[in-house]
Amino acid sequence: MGNSESTQLTILHFNDVYNIEPRDQEPVGGAARFHTAVKERLALNPLILFSGDVFNPSLMSAVTKGKQMVPILNAIGVHCAVVGNHDFDFGVDTLVQMSSQTSFPWLMGNVFDNETDAPLADCLMSHIIVWQGKKMGLIGLVEEEWIDTLSTIDPDDITYVDYVQQGKMLCKQLKEDGVDYIIALTHMRWPNDIRLAQEVEDIDLILGGHDHDYVIDKINGKYIIKSGTDFRQMSQITLTFENKKVDVKVEEVTIDSSVKQDEDIAKVVNDYLDIMGEEMEQVLGHMEVEMDGRFASLRNKETNLGNFITNIMLECTDAEVAILNSGTLRSDTIHPRGPFKVKDLLSILPLIDPLVVIKVKGQQILDALENGVSQYPKLEGRFPQVAGIMFGFDPNLPTGQRLIRDKVKVQGESVELEREYRVCTKHYLAEGKDGYDMFKDCAMLVNDEEGPRLSVVVQNHFNSVKLLKGEEKSKFQHRQSLIAVNR
Ligand SMILES: [Zn+2]
Incomplete structure (x- = not known):
């Protein structure tokens, strides 16, 4: 050659x-x-x-x-x-x-x-x-x-x-x-x-x-x-x-x-789409705003989609705090205003994710948030979407010291380190996955068998909104997501 x-x-x-x-x-x-x-x-x-x-x-x-x-x-x-x-x-x-x-x-x-x-x-x-x-x-x-x-x-x-x-x-x-x-x-x-x-x-x-x-x-x-x-x-x-x-x-x-x-x-x-059936085209409700479900947003900051989902978690479980890893939300897109269908919901939440409520000390909540921001700016799924809690962090500080601890508020109040809070999260995090090992030994108030699936509570939320707006009549007088599953 x-x-x-x-x-x-x-x-x-x-x-x-x-x-x-x-x-x-x-x-x-x-x-x-x-x-x-x-x-x-x-x-x-x-x-x-x-x-x-x-x-x-x-x-x-x-x-x-x-x-x-x-x-x-x-x-x-x-x-x-x-x-x-x-x-x-x-x-x-x-x-x-x-x-x-x-x-x-x-x-x-x-x-x-x-x-x-x-x-x-x-x-x-x-x-x-x-x-x-x-x-x-x-x-x-x-x-x-x-x-x-x-x-x-x-x-x-x-x-x-x-x-x-x-x-x-x-x-x-x-x-x-x-x-x-x-x-x-x-x-x-x-x-x-x-x-x-x-x-x-x-x-x-x-x-x-x-x-x-x-x-x-x-x-x-x-x-x-x-x-x-x-x-x-x-x-x-x-x-x-x-x-x-x-x-x-x-x-x-x-x-x-x-x-x-x-x-x-x-x-x-x-x-395969036929197999999935018409069910997916069912309109759950109407979005008044665009919802940001992009990985690049969710894994770096709170978004309105993250807030929407975690607020529903709070609402349906009577917890004080909801913490969800951003990796749960899978659609990687901006959802436009207008009709929101079952297929949109399942593109966001395709996994079977049982929710749980656990008893978590203030100190452990801080540790959980610290873990959530530890990998920033890598687009890691552990970045937290939260409800009932406000926090800030300084990404320039080393991992483990980024959370601005004295500014964290639960339900508008400063965190008491020894107090136990009711925290709704998904079973996966309660098992200590994604670095949330501080949750592993927390007492269960609602376990994964009792707790609802996340996609189901969001679907229920839309139904309850329809009921509230009078667009649909309830046969059983239940208002679904507005009812706590277990207290
Ligand atoms: Zn992957």
Whole structure:
């Protein structure tokens, strides 16, 4: 081979896809248009890679456990994927049931099942694909933060290995196998991807997920690419291998309504939408204002959507304080004024989230808020949306000292450290997840079996508003969310 020998290899990358149907606003996305965009590039013989979060959450997955994604991922022709945190929402067995029906391997190289010592959920640690004559090494890495928050997995049953340590080890193996290029498929937050790029020299390219904004960065000479969300964007990456060097070119592909829907996938989508039924189109009520449900807002500050939901939590449980982790609210969009439908509600709250009321000391409330703001400005789901309480924090101070403690007010009063307050939260946080371990041993006033589901109390709230406005008559004289479940 002469020095002028040059090979081009195209990669299509996407991550974090939840809804197969297009949305109303541009870019509309949707699996059918996405598939067309992939097909338009098949002449380039692309390697198609996915960075996790597909089987949940969405209102459809709440019914199907993610089954609709199997034919779609297979049709798109994915060659390799890393698992995401939400792929565990229905437990390891369901994940394995779904992933085993896909036509490609799933990677997760740094979390192990203690029973088998093999990677959790039948994943592979790494995978080699020979493509355009190049030996491509793929590794899958995830972060400890979300492993800690999985509600379906007992932390004692698994072993997590730091992604830098494991990344180095996997790269060494791949190099020994003679690979030409190493791609890390990751599902972690930006600071962790940056650390990976800084500390593992042998990785050539990082294709990430978990964050939903389309961002390209270059750290330590390697690109980190996160390709948006929900079949609205993908990346077309061109690698040009020339001599010992590889040139990388990245292009964002936006899936807007100008892209035609692929008919076969549109049929799959429509069949599943039919399964979901007309129920989803039912109008719950009318919003007088826009509601901000964007991740980038909710995970950094209180929003009117967060206040709306937590106020309902207070109202329906007679608690003094409601604390909800922003990660609960999933729609990642601004909800327009006007009719608010069941499908809008379930896009915000697709998970089955039982509420609880616990007895919490003033000191523990402060600790909880401190935890909530500890990861700012990472867009972490633990950032609190609250009702019945006011607080401020200084993000410039170190983690653990950010809360302005003497300014915190519960029901308009200063916090008494030793007093016990009635706090409504979701069962997940009461179990100590998302860093809220101060809640773990608090006495339960309303437990998760007695407590209502969050999506149900919000739905009930709309019904009670209709009753109050006289738009609907109650058969039983109950005013639903206005009635406490247990005191
Ligand atoms: Zn994720």
